[in-house]
Amino acid sequence: MIPAPFAYARPTTVEEALQAIADGGEDVKVLAGGQSLIPVMRLRLAAPETVVDLGKVEGLRGVRDDGDAIVIGAMTTHSDVMADPLIAEHAPLIAEATGTVADRQVRHRGTFGGALVHADPAGDLPAVALALDAEFVIVGPGGRRTVPASEFFVDYLTTAVGEGDLLVEVRVPKLSGEWSMRYEKFNRVAQAWSIVAVAAAVRRENGRIAEARIGLTNMGPTPLRARQVEEALAGAEATAEAVAAACERAAEGTEPSSDLNAQADYRQHLAKVLTRRAVSTAAGL
Numbered sequence: 001m002i003p004a005p006f007a008y009a010r011p012t013t014v015e016e017a018l019q020a021i022a023d024g025g026e027d028v029k030v031l032a033g034g035q036s037l038i039p040v041m042r043l044r045l046a047a048p049e050t051v052v053d054l055g056k057v058e059g060l061r062g063v064r065d066d067g068d069a070i071v072i073g074a075m076t077t078h079s080d081v082m083a084d085p086l087i088a089e090h091a092p093l094i095a096e097a098t099g100t101v102a103d104r105q106v107r108h109r110g111t112f113g114g115a116l117v118h119a120d121p122a123g124d125l126p127a128v129a130l131a132l133d134a135e136f137v138i139v140g141p142g143g144r145r146t147v148p149a150s151e152f153f154v155d156y157l158t159t160a161v162g163e164g165d166l167l168v169e170v171r172v173p174k175l176s177g178e179w180s181m182r183y184e185k186f187n188r189v190a191q192a193w194s195i196v197a198v199a200a201a202v203r204r205e206n207g208r209i210a211e212a213r214i215g216l217t218n219m220g221p222t223p224l225r226a227r228q229v230e231e232a233l234a235g236a237e238a239t240a241e242a243v244a245a246a247c248e249r250a251a252e253g254t255e256p257s258s259d260l261n262a263q264a265d266y267r268q269h270l271a272k273v274l275t276r277r278a279v280s281t282a283a284g285l
Contacts, residue, residue, distance in 0.1 A: 003038075004047040012056050014139060014168060021164055022141070024050030030166065031055070032075060032114030035106050060113075060168060063087060069135075069171045074113025079104070081112050090174045091132060093181035093199055097124045100185050100197075113167045116152075119159050119222070122193035124185065126153055126223040127215030131199040134172045140165035156221035177210070179203045182281040184274040185217075188261065194218050195262050196270040198226075198250075200278035202233075209233045209242075209283060219254040219271055228252045229275060238283050243276060250275040 009020035021028050029048035040046040060075035063084045070086045078098045087095050115125045129149045136147045147160045161167050185197035197217035203210045212233040214226040232246035251268035258264045
């Protein structure tokens with residue numbers, strides 16, 4: 001199908017982009033990679049008055065070292081994220097999860113920030129951002145602010161990026177100590193959305209699990225931290241038995257949906273299984 005008519009703006013700076021959004025009318029959509037927006041516009045499930053294309057905005061692409069964190073520009077493509085040496089060194093969980101996103105064509109056009117702002121509960125990157133305690137830098141009419149991942153995902157397809165705002169970059173803290181990471185994803189066919197997925201980062205110390213961070217994908221309207229598992233793992237022996245016992249709590253506090261792909265109780269079962277796999281691999285078991 002053909003999208004409904006719309007006005008089109010292609011700014012070259014963040015300031016111009018904010019002005020274009022402000023001037024765009026009541027219904028403005030921001031175009032990043034377009035992998036989510038364009039299909040719904042073609043189906044006329046979305047009919048924005050104005051589309052603001054960020055493709056030419058300076059300074060929104062690339063990954064840089066910023067001391068105790070790496071900074072990923074919101075318009076950095078998935079393929080560039082996967083190939084970046086800073087991400088490989090300090091946040092390999094991001095590269096691993098990004099490698100499961102759709103197919104090569106989508107990863108070539110789709111953007112890191114766009115996927116996070118879209119906030120699909122079955123998307124791969126939001127749970128990773130939670131597990132890594134990422135921070136989101138947002139600019140808008142009120143200035144520049146930084147929002148932690150724990151506060152960024154507000155509801156289904158809803159984030160802290162408000163009307164008139166733009167996500168410009170994501171800050172990922174460099175983890176100190178001996179951390180290992182793993183992303184486990186269950187889907188029925190290659191290139192499909194996650195039915196359930198788990199992002200795990202584990203720090204071992206003296207034969208024990210000193211700390212674990214676990215993000216859950218598609219276990220509710222927003223990504224979730226498996227806090228009960230994290231608490232159970234803290235200080236536990238790095239054994240298969242201890243990990244298995246802790247990961248039995250992975251579904252606690254979750255609200256997975258039932259749909260054509262899976263019933264809620266099946267998703268809860270998958271959360272336990274995938275969490276055990278992710279943590280075991282990250283812990284070297």
